[in-house]
Amino acid sequence: MFEDDFYRSSSQYRHWSFTETSLQKLRATTNAHASERVREALRRAREARQSASSSAAGTPTPTQAGSDADSKAGGADEKDIECLTPEEELQLVKYYCEQVILVGESYKPALPTIVRATAIQYLRRFYLTNSPMTYHPKNIMPCAVFLATKTDNCYISLRHFAEGVPGDTTAEDIIAPEFVLMQSLRFNFDVRHPFRGLEGGIMELQSIAQGTGQPAPHFPQQTSDTLRRGLLAVPPTPGAPSSSTITDRLGRAHTTTRDLLKTAAQMTDAYFLYTPSQIWLAAFYLADRALAEFYLDTKLGPPTAAADNNNNPLSELRSKIYRTLTNCASLLQSYKSLAEDPSQKATARRISKKLYHCQNPEKANNITSAGQKRIPAAAAAAAAAAAASGDGGTSESDMERMAKKRKLEREQREKEGRDLFGGELVAQRTKD
Amino acid sequence: MAPPRASMAHRGDEDEVCPVCKSSRYLNPDMEFLINPECYHKMCESCVDRIFSSGPANCPVAGCHKTLRKNRFRKQTFEDINVEREVDIRRRVMQILNRREEEFDSKRAYDDFLEQREEIIANLVYGTDVAKTEANLQQYASSNVRSIRANQALEEKEATYFQEQQTQEQELARMRRQAAKMEYENERREVLAGREDVLTRLASGRPADAAAIARQGQKVLLKKSSARRSEEERIRQKQAALRNSDAKKSGQPAARAAGQDDGGFIKGLKRIKTPEPEKPYDPFGGLVPGKRDYFTQSESYPSSYLEPIRQNAQIQAGGFDLREYYSRTLLEAFAGLGCFIDEEVSERDSAAPLSVGQPVSTTGQS
Numbered sequence: 019m020f021e022d023d024f025y026r027s028s029s030q031y032r033h034w035s036f037t038e039t040s041l042q043k044l045r046a047t048t049n050a051h052a053s054e055r056v057r058e059a060l061r062r063a064r065e066a067r068q069s070a071s072s073s074a075a076g077t078p079t080p081t082q083a084g085s086d087a088d089s090k091a092g093g094a095d096e097k098d099i100e101c102l103t104p105e106e107e108l109q110l111v112k113y114y115c116e117q118v119i120l121v122g123e124s125y126k127p128a129l130p131t132i133v134r135a136t137a138i139q140y141l142r143r144f145y146l147t148n149s150p151m152t153y154h155p156k157n158i159m160p161c162a163v164f165l166a167t168k169t170d171n172c173y174i175s176l177r178h179f180a181e182g183v184p185g186d187t188t189a190e191d192i193i194a195p196e197f198v199l200m201q202s203l204r205f206n207f208d209v210r211h212p213f214r215g216l217e218g219g220i221m222e223l224q225s226i227a228q229g230t231g232q233p234a235p236h237f238p239q240q241t242s243d244t245l246r247r248g249l250l251a252v253p254p255t256p257g258a259p260s261s262s263t264i265t266d267r268l269g270r271a272h273t274t275t276r277d278l279l280k281t282a283a284q285m286t287d288a289y290f291l292y293t294p295s296q297i298w299l300a301a302f303y304l305a306d307r308a309l310a311e312f313y314l315d316t317k318l319g320p321p322t323a324a325a326d327n328n329n330n331p332l333s334e335l336r337s338k339i340y341r342t343l344t345n346c347a348s349l350l351q352s353y354k355s356l357a358e359d360p361s362q363k364a365t366a367r368r369i370s371k372k373l374y375h376c377q378n379p380e381k382a383n384n385i386t387s388a389g390q391k392r393i394p395a396a397a398a399a400a401a402a403a404a405a406a407s408g409d410g411g412t413s414e415s416d417m418e419r420m421a422k423k424r425k426l427e428r429e430q431r432e433k434e435g436r437d438l439f440g441g442e443l444v445a446q447r448t449k450d
Numbered sequence: 451m452a453p454p455r456a457s458m459a460h461r462g463d464e465d466e467v468c469p470v471c472k473s474s475r476y477l478n479p480d481m482e483f484l485i486n487p488e489c490y491h492k493m494c495e496s497c498v499d500r501i502f503s504s505g506p507a508n509c510p511v512a513g514c515h516k517t518l519r520k521n522r523f524r525k526q527t528f529e530d531i532n533v534e535r536e537v538d539i540r541r542r543v544m545q546i547l548n549r550r551e552e553e554f555d556s557k558r559a560y561d562d563f564l565e566q567r568e569e570i571i572a573n574l575v576y577g578t579d580v581a582k583t584e585a586n587l588q589q590y591a592s593s594n595v596r597s598i599r600a601n602q603a604l605e606e607k608e609a610t611y612f613q614e615q616q617t618q619e620q621e622l623a624r625m626r627r628q629a630a631k632m633e634y635e636n637e638r639r640e641v642l643a644g645r646e647d648v649l650t651r652l653a654s655g656r657p658a659d660a661a662a663i664a665r666q667g668q669k670v671l672l673k674k675s676s677a678r679r680s681e682e683e684r685i686r687q688k689q690a691a692l693r694n695s696d697a698k699k700s701g702q703p704a705a706r707a708a709g710q711d712d713g714g715f716i717k718g719l720k721r722i723k724t725p726e727p728e729k730p731y732d733p734f735g736g737l738v739p740g741k742r743d744y745f746t747q748s749e750s751y752p753s754s755y756l757e758p759i760r761q762n763a764q765i766q767a768g769g770f771d772l773r774e775y776y777s778r779t780l781l782e783a784f785a786g787l788g789c790f791i792d793e794e795v796s797e798r799d800s801a802a803p804l805s806v807g808q809p810v811s812t813t814g815q816s
Contacts, residue, residue, distance in 0.1 A: 019743040025786030035791045040799060210782070218779030221751045232746035293786030317744050317784075335788055342790055 025293055029206040034143055036290045044146055045104045052149030052378070053101035059380045060099055101376045102151055106369045111145045112285055113366035114155040116356050119281075121163055125182045129163070130172055131280055132211055137166035138284045139209045144202045146290075150373060152381050153195065160192045161199050169207040209289075212279050212298035219298065220272045223249070223313060227264045234317050236332060245316060252312045267306070274305035282353035292346045296339075300346035314339070468494035470501075470510045484523040487538050489516040490531050498523050539574045543567060546591045548601040549716060559718025566716070590715045622693070633682065637675060644671045744784035747777055 025031055036044065102110070115138045122129035122137075140162040141155070160183045167174050180189040200207075225231050226245045233240035250264060262270075278301040283289070288297050303310040315321070318336040356362055466475045468483070470493045475481050482495045491511045501507055502520035509516045528534045547567045554560040573583045591598065648667035652660055750760065750772070759765050760772050 019784075019788045020737075020741060021744055021781060021784040022786055022788040024781065025789055031786065031789065031791075035795050037792045037796050037799075040795065210785070214779050215783035215785070218776075218781075218783035221753060221776070221779060222745060222783075224753065225748065225751045228752050230748060230752070232748045235741075235743055235746055291791060293789045293791065294782065295784050295787040296789075298783070299787070338790060339787060342792075 021295075025210070025295070028210055029204075029208055030210045030289075031293070033204055033206055034290060035293075038287075038291060041146075041287060041290055042104075045108065048145075048147055048149055049102070049104040049107060052151045053376075056101055056151050056376050056378045057099055059378050060376075063379050099376050100372065102149070102369065102373060106372070107145065107150050109362075109365055110150050110369045110373065111141060111155060113356075113362070113369075114159045115141055115285055117159060118163055121160070121183060124184070125174070129167065130170070132213060133163070133166045133170045133172050135211055135213070135280070135284055136170050136209045137163040139289055140166060140199065140203060142287075142289070144199055147202055151376055152378050153198065154373070154377065157191070158195055158199060160187060161195045164192055165196060165199060165207075210294045212283060212294040212301070213276070215295050216272070216275055216279065216298045216302070219302065219313065220268060223268055223309070224265065226316075227268065237316070237319060240316065248316070249312060252308045255306055255308065267309070271302065271306035271309055275301045278304060278350060281355055282350040285355075286349050286353050288346060288349055291349070292342065296342055296346050297350075300343045300350055303343055303347050304350060468492075468497060470494070470497040483526065485526050485531070485534070486516075486518045486523050487535070488518050488522065489514050490535055492526070492531075536571075536575045540571050543571050543574065543587065545602070546587055546598060547716075548598060548605065549719070550601060550604070553720055555718050555720050562718060563716055586715060622689075629682075633678070636678070640674060641671065644674075742781070742784075744787065745780050747773070747780060749773075751776060 118134055118137050118141065122134040137159075141159060144153075144158060144162065145155070160179075164174075164176070164179055167179070176189045176193065180187060180192055183192065222231065226242070226249050229242050229246045231240075231242045231245040233242075233245070254267075275298065279298060283297050283301060288300075292300070299310060299314070302313075314336070318339065319332055321333075321336070354362070466481075466483075467473070468481070469491070473481065473494065473496075478494075483492050484495060484498050485492050486509075489509055489511075491509055491514055493510065497510070498520060501510055502518060502523070506517050506519045508514075509518055526534055528537065544567070547563075547570070549560075549563055551557075551560045554563065570583055570587065573579050644667055648663060651663050651667075655663060756772060756775070759770075
């Protein structure tokens with residue numbers, strides 16, 4: 019099928035599609051690596067503290083109580099640090115994915131669904147290969163949203179964006195982990211969403227309802243008339259009001275499906291396990307089962323007897339697709355939103371408390387410096403912007419750095435002046 | 451048709467006698483003997499003129515009833531009439547079975563062909579299976595006319611080329627000889643002239659300069675001869691280079707155009723492949739533009755919020771085409787419907803096990 023090959027060429031298929039087992043394995047590996055590193059880092063920190071305290075031991079201890087507290091803290095360190103399990107990590111990431119939606123709503127106008135969905139997928143992809151113990155989701159989440167506004171062509175200026183983020187997050191804090199994030203995404207910014215596919219499907223169904231439907235390429239015997247009659251013959255859903263027209267029914271199914279895609283599809287592993295087309299059809303299947311079956315039958319032919327299933331590739335494909343859609347639908351159904359399940363919030367709070375103890379201390383403040391190391395120009399620009407927008411006084415280290423830079427430049431000019439043909443023309447002009 | 455051995459023994463003798471008219475060389479010293487490859491019976495020139503001038507006739511030798519023609523009579527090349535005959539047969543067979551080594555799959559196949567040819571020649575010479583061999587040969591000749599002719603042409607070409615090469619080389623050698631001779635002459639003349647010059651200068655100059663003039667004269671002479679020598683060396687090198695490049699250019703045999711069916715008479719011939727006719731160029735590489743497997747796009751779709759866009763000239767003026775939107779949404783509706791990730795990805799992972807389970811950035815000290 020041409021459409022399938024089209025999807026196979028996407029980076030989402032090539033790099034971000036997993037089987038359930040490989041997804042679990044990947045998360046477990048990530049967690050194991052991160053826990054190991056956290057333990058090592060904490061041990062190093064403890065050793066450093068101990069050597070510092072032993073050097074300080076020369077002076078008389080101020081109070082008995084203080085040393086007691088010290089030894090108690092040391093005892094706490096002695097016992098093994100409890101790290102997050104992969105499931106807890108997943109829970110935490112899920113909680114922050116829910117936060118993305120809230121952040122998106124805090125803007126006026128609210129961020130488009132597709133931006134939020136992209137941000138959530140960025141976050142989920144990021145935490146496949148990174149652990150919340152290494153990079154706290156509270157730092158990564160705003161950055162993912164900001165990156166999504168840029169990649170989805172919905173740019174907001176950084177300052178405006180920073181105002182919408184809850185807490186006292188500054189603009190620099192938001193973009194600090196940007197490079198780390200992009201690197202972990204393997205610079206695959208393209209996320210294939212099921213939303214546009216849903217629009218297409220509903221659009222086609224509506225044209226069928228109006229009697230202008232086109233036959234599917236594999237079933238040229240269909241006419242717009244037979245299609246329309248078929249659609250009208252679809253058995254109504256049990257709970258629906260019987261007097262509603264087919265257009266109303268389509269509209270209702272559309273809204274339900276869209277809500278499912280906005281929440282359940284984002285908060286589960288659906289994007290990793292299924293293709294966007296399967297996701298929207300599964301959601302549609304949940305929303306209006308009879309309608310979804312009718313639509314698939316127009317594309318893949320009516321159900322056939324099991325006997326000739328083997329020789330017809332289309333009916334084989336059909337049975338396979340139905341199997342996949344059922345799996346996907348049950349995955350989507352398993353999702354429970356925060357409002358439905360208040361215990362999730364409590365769990366998230368518990369996990370983040372636990373995370374406070376097992377956060378990698380060496381990475382906690384490291385993100386910014388990493389960014390600077392990678393993109394010195396951007397970091398310098400950011401620093402300059404901060405200096406301009408700040409209280410006007412540059413810090414002492416900045417002054418020192420500037421002085422050093424000026425000195426270096428002066429030396430460079432002198433060296434060039436001694437050159438046989440003089441220095442660069444532009445440099446000379448600046449000297450004049 | 452065994453030739454009469456007795457007459458052969460006396461060829462060139464003074465008292466050689468023509469077996470037909472019995473006139474002897476003694477009486478007619480200019481007598482020439484001729485043979486006909488039909489039966490190899492020898493007779494004198496005057497007999498041939500006498501008997502065959504008025505058209506084909508039977509051989510006058512008693513017991514031989516072959517019909518001979520005058521134009522086929524020729525002088526004997528070899529003294530032994532058997533050798534003469536074998537050479538004739540060989541020439542004829544070689545003209546028909548003129549396959550070349552490059553036409554065979556392997557060296558072995560070519561060698562087998564050579565052996566087969568020798569066998570045929572031997573059969574014809576010693577009279578074993580003559581009828582069958584002849585028939586085979588004729589059949590081969592008639593079914594391979596084209597390749598035989600092509601090979602003949604090739605052979606001729608090679609022969610003429612070889613001839614040309616020979617004459618060219620001879621010519622070059624002659625020119626070299628002439629040049630050497632001229633050079634020698636020139637040198638001698640110059641030596642003489644130099645000597646004379648020195649003498650005249652000695653005669654006209656003062657006695658004190660005598661030694662200096664003599665030394666100078668010697669030097670000039672040496673310089674001239676060495677300059678000439680280096681010049682000649684240069685020309686010679688140039689000519690040699692020219693010769694080499696000529697040889698390279700014409701050394702290639704012409705491309706082959708052969709390949710009729712020879713009915714399996716000769717084994718191991720190379721199959722001549724006719725190149726497949728080139729297909730017309732397909733810029734999409736087999737992809738049919740606009741072809742979809744799950745849907746057929748129609749001109750417009752009913753939609754309450756797309757309809758205003760379709761009608762709005764302001765939006766349309768910029769080149770926005772709603773059909774682009776239709777095709778994109780419909781394509782994305784079905785893109786990947788038939789991609790079963792659990793199957794395909796596990797296949798892919800088993801093919802390249804490194805792609806999963808390698809958290810990239812957690813290991814990086816970024």
